[in-house]
Amino acid sequence: MEQQDTPEDAVMTRIGQAVMLLHGGDREEARHRFASLWAEISEAGDALHRCTLAHYMADAQDDPDDELAWDLRALGAAEGLSEEPTDRPEQSLAVRAFYPSLHLDLAADYIKLRRPEAARVHLDRARAATDALADDGYGYGVREAIDRLERTLGAG
Template sequence: MVRIGQAIMLHRGGDREEARNRFAALWTETDVDADLFHRCTIAHYMADTQDDPADELAWDLRALAAADALDQDRVSWGEHQLAVRSLYPSLYLNLAADHVKLGDEEAARQELERARAKLDALPADAYGEGIRAAIERLEKRIADGAASPGGAVDGSSGGTDQLP
């Protein structure tokens, strides 16, 4: 987790390429069956380092698949149980944002519905409020035409908000 945290800090500091390289190395080092929590975390953040929206979607789907494998009791959740449950709204939110970037409004709306269905797992803290607010913002962007061809995801030409 320390190395994952270091890669996250690199990304948040603006070094997407180095963060992407470190996440890729961590991804290859993790065991597909034994390190599901780590794989979920790596893929979740690796998605944010992608330049191509289709690649971002692919990584977000990997994160969801790892979370689902944990949720299906194929492994022991251990101390990660609450963390994974509270990650679902963010995973679905990120998938919705990916679909907006790709111009698929219907898929984005479906993912936002899935995110809303998991909101009860969020803590009543800044993280939980941030996810709730991000869902509201993305719903508004979709209503304002963000998923239409040429529509900007954040209403400007500068990219998207950093989603949790």
């Protein structure tokens, strides 16, 4: 029997398709698809969708201020999701594991914008949240990125 996508899975699938475009180098088309999805789900939409979409939309930005704005939206959605009661424990775990990356991205944004104090705050928050990361490729990659950014910030 073929499994049907739920509407929520369909949104995540569409986000994933746009991410593939982004990683394939088609930033403009990825941005266009992310913007269309954002218009559909809106600020009141599912917090996990908003967090995921804003997180990747930030990566598609050319302007550091726009990137920061989208990363702040992603963090706001994650914080809203963390505060909502949920009957999906896997969603809570996914969001907890997302925090190190969200704060890491914000730290990188603030470095680009020459705001080292704000970068330090988010880098410290990223490091403090790493206990939620698994000992897998993703977890190791985020931890290594935190270490690299720490060296960059220290050298700056």
